[in-house]
Amino acid sequence: MGQVERQEYEYIRHGTQSLIANWRVATGxxxxxxxxxxxxxxxxxxxxAQTIASDPQAGWIVILDQLNTHKSATLVRLVDRLCDLQLE
Known part of the structure; x- marks a missing residue:
């Protein structure tokens, strides 16, 4: 305790990756x-779009948190187009 955080001399960071995945609750x-x-x-x-394309007739229910990408204009336009809501 009370020590400054240090990086190990062998530590090499190779970049990060983003994983976006859907959890199918019924099957786990x-x-x-x-x-x-x-x-x-x-x-x-x-x-x-990829998820919906995997089964377009499924009647998807998607539950998201409040992350900015989960409520973006791009997503709203996608849902508008896929559901034919004619918002624009």
Whole structure:
């Protein structure tokens, strides 16, 4: 306690990856995982589009937290287009 955090001399950081995955509650499996170098609103919208495309007639229910990419304009436009809401 009271010591400054130090980095080990052998530690090499090779970059990070973003994992976006869906949890299918009924079966306890992961569905359509996406791994990328970024986590932008376009990445998340593409992930949701990929998920819906895996079974377009499923009647998807998606539960999200309040992360900014989960309520972006890009995602709203995607849902508008897929559900034919005619918001624009």
């Amino acid at each position: 499996t992961v569905l359509t995982p996406s791994i990328a170098a970024t986590r932008t609103e376009a990445d998340f919208a593409a992930h949701i």
